[in-house]
Amino acid sequence: MKNYNIIHLNDINKLKRIELHDQLNLTSSEISINQINAGESLPFVHSHKQNEEIYFILNGEGLLYIDGEEIIIKKDDVFRISPQGARSIKADDNSSLSYICIQAKANSLENFTLKDGKLEDCKPSWLQQ
Amino acid sequence: MKNYNIIHLNDINKLKRIELHDQLNLTSSEISINQINAGESLPFVHSHKQNEEIYFILNGEGLLYIDGEEIIIKKDDVFRISPQGARSIKADDNSSLSYICIQAKANSLENFTLKDGKLEDCKPSWLQQ
Numbered sequence: 001m002k003n004y005n006i007i008h009l010n011d012i013n014k015l016k017r018i019e020l021h022d023q024l025n026l027t028s029s030e031i032s033i034n035q036i037n038a039g040e041s042l043p044f045v046h047s048h049k050q051n052e053e054i055y056f057i058l059n060g061e062g063l064l065y066i067d068g069e070e071i072i073i074k075k076d077d078v079f080r081i082s083p084q085g086a087r088s089i090k091a092d093d094n095s096s097l098s099y100i101c102i103q104a105k106a107n108s109l110e111n112f113t114l115k116d117g118k119l120e121d122c123k124p125s126w127l128q129q
Numbered sequence: 130m131k132n133y134n135i136i137h138l139n140d141i142n143k144l145k146r147i148e149l150h151d152q153l154n155l156t157s158s159e160i161s162i163n164q165i166n167a168g169e170s171l172p173f174v175h176s177h178k179q180n181e182e183i184y185f186i187l188n189g190e191g192l193l194y195i196d197g198e199e200i201i202i203k204k205d206d207v208f209r210i211s212p213q214g215a216r217s218i219k220a221d222d223n224s225s226l227s228y229i230c231i232q233a234k235a236n237s238l239e240n241f242t243l244k245d246g247k248l249e250d251c252k253p254s255w256l257q258q
Contacts, residue, residue: 003214004195009205021241024209028181028233029158030241041256045249050239052157065253066133076138080153085132086249103245104157108237110179112150112159116232120174120215124194127170
């Protein structure tokens with residue numbers, strides 16, 4: 001079995017919602033790409049039992065509701081929400097809102113980058129002399 | 130302590146490299162935003178001890194080396210790599226390559242979306258009658 005899965009999406013900014021867990025055989029996280037139409041919002045407030053969420057705003061503007069606060073969000077904002085945070089999102093009346101949402105189990109990360117990485121001896125064609 | 134952290138990045142597509150773990154107090158994952166200049170590559174091949182990686186190509190074209198294969202990658206490709214996969218990335222000679230890389234512990238996800246979510250009774254201003 002190969003050590004990877006790859007998919008090509010159509011323009012990420014035009015997707016309404018796509019969930020990647022099953023398509024990519026993810027085991028560490030669920031990742032979705034979402035778009036809320038101008039003036040619309042998620043119809044509920046939710047929290048999580050275990051998972052931390054990280055949101056990348058790809059395009060547009062809107063509002064994040066979090067534990068009673070309402071915060072303006074826009075393209076290139078990135079935010080983390082703890083599992084217990086009560087959250088919802090609304091697109092601005094004049095702008096749809098596109099974002100990536102990553103959910104992964106809070107406190108599950110043990111090491112990362114240099115401490116989790118291992119150098120390998122094999123080389124791609126472009127690194128061979 | 131608040132249940133969230135938020136940062137505003139300058140144009141994601143113009144960042145050389147930024148790591149979000151410490152800035153966002155991430156506990157589930159490390160997320161980086163990366164740019165490889167046209168014609169350049171990561172100078173090594175690496176694998177991971179524990180972490181699965183997911184890459185989102187934001188802009189440009191290039192090549193993914195994975196376990197001896199070389200695969201063309203481009204904007205809106207998304208791929209997952211198992212910890213043991215030996216990987217490297219190169220930007221096309223005519224195009225820089227921007228991508229998000231998420232690393233999180235393989236097999237750590239227990240539930241997600243509906244099974245991990247909980248509805249909350251509180252409401253933002255836009256959902257109140």
